[in-house]
Amino acid sequence: MKEKRILIKCMAAVIAFILTVSIPARAETISKVLVPLDKEIYSVILPVLSEEGPSPFDFIMDPQNLIYLTNAAAYGGGKVEEGVNLLFHNHEGDYDFSSFSDRLKVYNRSTVPVAVTISARISNLGDIELVDSPDFTEGSGCRLYMALTDDEGHEIPLVEGEEVSRTIEMREAPDNAYCYRIDENTGTYEYTLSTDPENIDFDSYSFGLVGGCSADGDWWSISARPKVEVTWKVEPLEDESADGEEELQEDIGDEDAKKIDEDMDDAYSVSDNSLQEEAGDSEELEELQESDKHPDDETDSIFEDEDDDDLSPIEDEDDAGSDENGSIWN
Secondary structure (H helix, E strand, O other), rough: OOEEEEEEEEOOOOOOOOEEEEEEOEEEEEEEOOOOOEEEEEEEEEEOOOOOOOOOEEEEEOOOHHHHHHOOOHHOOEEEEEOOOEEEEEOOOOOOOEEEOEEEEEEEEOOOOEEEEEEEEEEEOOOOOOOOOOOOOOOOOOOOEEEEEOOOEEEEEEOOOOOOEEEEEEEEOEEEEEEEEEOOOOOOOEEEEEOOOOHHHOEEEEEEEEEEEEOOOOOOHHOOOOOOEEEEEEEOOOOOHHHHHHHHHHHHHHHHHHHHHHHHHHHHHHHHHHHHHHHHHHHHHHHHHHHHHOOOOHHHHHHOOHHHHHHHHHHHHHHHEEEEEHHHOO
C-alpha cells in the first residue's frame, strides 16, 4: 500500500506590484520583482492501491476458527485475533489477522476545505445472507456482516444490491502551511510548503472495513465468493458565504418587493399632489396678476393691503417646490 500525492487543481488570483528598492551604499537597484499576493491550492493525498497486488479489503471467512487455532500457518504465520470468523490480513496494528481491515488515509493539503466521499458495495453473495448486525445467533444459517468504518467511530453496514457511502468535510490547511520563497535564479516567488509535511497539522481522515460471519451455517454448501468494492473521491467545497448573501438578497426581494412598490407609489402620489397644489397656486397668482392689469373694486382692495415683499414668499414657495420636485425625480 502506498500513497500518491494528487494535485487536483491549482488556481491563482494573482495581484502583482512592482517593488523598487534602492541601496545607495552598494549602488544597486532591484526593480520589477513580481510578487503574487493570493493563491489557492487544491492538493489532496489519496491512497493508491495496486490493481495486481493484494488489497487491504481482501478477507477470509473462517467459521471454524482454523486460522486462529493454527496461528495462521497456512498464511505464513502471525498473530490472529481470537474468536473471529472473518479475517483481514493486516500489515499494521496489533494483529496480523483481525476482523478490521487496515485503514486507508486521506490528507487535505489544500488551502480550501474539501469534501471526501467513501463508498462501498458488495456483490457475488449467492446463497449467503447479508445482515446488518455482527451479533449472530445459533442456527442462523450462512450469514455475513460487512460494514464501512472510519476513525470517527462510524460503522455503516453494507446492503445487498446497494451502495452505501459517507461524506465528510475536511478543513483547509493551516495558515502557516505555505509561504513564498524567492527563486534566486529567476527572481520570482514560488508558493511552497513552509516546512516538511510531517510538521504541519494537515487534516486527515482514515477509513476501512469490519466484518464477521456466522459459525454454525452449512458453509460446505456455499460456492459463492463475495466481493467488496470500495471507492473514494474528493471535491473542493464552494464558498457558501457568497451563496448565502445572494440567497438572502433574493429572499429580501421576494418579501419586500411589494412593500417597496407601494412605498414608491406613495412617493409619486405625494409628488403628484404637490404638483397639483403648486399648479393651483400658480393659476391663482396668474388670476391675481390679470386682475392687476384690469383692476376692479375688489382687486384694488386686495392690493392696497399687500406690498411687493408679501408676494415674495409665494415665489419662494414655488421655487422650493421645484427643488423638491427635482430631488424626487433625479
